[in-house]
Amino acid sequence: MTESKLRRRRHSAEFKAQVLAECAQPGASIAAVAMAHGINDNLVHKWRRACAMVHQAPAILPATEAFIPIPLSAPAELRIELRSGAITANVVWPTSSAVECALWLREVFR
16 A cells, blocks of 8 residues: 555644534434545544533532432332243233232243
8 A cells, every 4th residue: 555545634623613513403413424425434433422521510419509309209119021932921010019010020031
């Protein structure tokens, strides 16, 4: 190979920002955007990961932030649908007996 084929192309920050903005549009395909600009879609994915790392939220919340639990009402029953070929079985199990349901399912799938 010649030396010119071994050199990597360098893209400006403005070009990268333009490509990433096009990829962020609703319904945009990263592969299509990359192809339209004559670059490999893996390179665009790399730029997206790098951008996400830079703009990532801090891993530790400030001391002023607190966890606020939100009460959720649990469903009264578990509903499970099992299919095997043309056979379908619907199982309804009380939520209060979820452990027994798990044991039963383990036996069914042995």
